[in-house]
Amino acid sequence: MGDHASGKGLQRAALARWTGCNLETIRYYEKIGMLPDPPRTAAGYRVYQEDHVARLRFVLRARELGFSIEEIRGLLDLVDRGNQTCAEVKERTERHLTDVRSKIADLKRIERVLAATAAHCSGEEVPECPVLDALAS
Amino acid sequence: MGDHASGKGLQRAALARWTGCNLETIRYYEKIGMLPDPPRTAAGYRVYQEDHVARLRFVLRARELGFSIEEIRGLLDLVDRGNQTCAEVKERTERHLTDVRSKIADLKRIERVLAATAAHCSGEEVPECPVLDALAS
């Protein structure tokens, strides 16, 4: 199987292996326009080149960093327009950073509550349970 | 409109107001078995009592704390079985706590990357953007 980056290109499974992406997700990204439609063989098989690898990696990395599909679409648009105003990218990044920080704050609040209620637990077979009480009240 | 907790019970909108739950979500929770089917008026209107308020609050609180629907189903099952083994509840809570902490750790990692890349940004109109580079590489 032509799995090498050199040569004529990658099939879908090869692209998935190279990027760590799920096989079906590649098709999904193509469908929603996050990946350009690749050329096809005579039999209709997709053939990917280096630029597809790069773009998919970009998308996956941005998803890892918690950007939504729509946010990534915006970033890609900046990339594709070429005249990337760094200021705009910075602003989007910082807006996203604010989101991430507020999620962290939320989770920390949750963590405190869970830890506190679990700590009250005797861990014994008693009918009273402070965790359930905390939830119910 | 009978909106008081005393009296004959609450209609759906009233329950929503009392608990802060979205109107449609109540019906959804009923459909998936998180809320018991309430009695109906002759015309088919749902009528809720105090115990529905309590159960809905329990569910909403648990959701706030990040428990999944299935996890809450488990907790409710323990509640309903009555012989709540505190040990079991504690164990589930701590398992969930572990989840929450790992989410926090993930987000913090993301936060660091975002903050670092944003900090490299000149904020000027240059073609090079370290954020995009960071994503692409």
Place this chain on the structure above:
DNA sequence: CTTGAGTCTGTAGTTGCTACAGACCGTACA
């Protein structure tokens, strides 16, 4: 020449809701 693995398509399922459309019901006001 057959077998097995890879690929193709469209579609349905997932989680946890949210938002309709279109049909009733029930009360206040004229």
Place this chain on the structure above:
DNA sequence: TGTACGGTCTGTAGCAACTACAGACTCAAG
């Protein structure tokens, strides 16, 4: 008594972001 306006009912479709099939096709190896 009529009617207008809100509330409620049902089923269904939509959202994000995938994931997982079924059934048909292709391709290379043995």
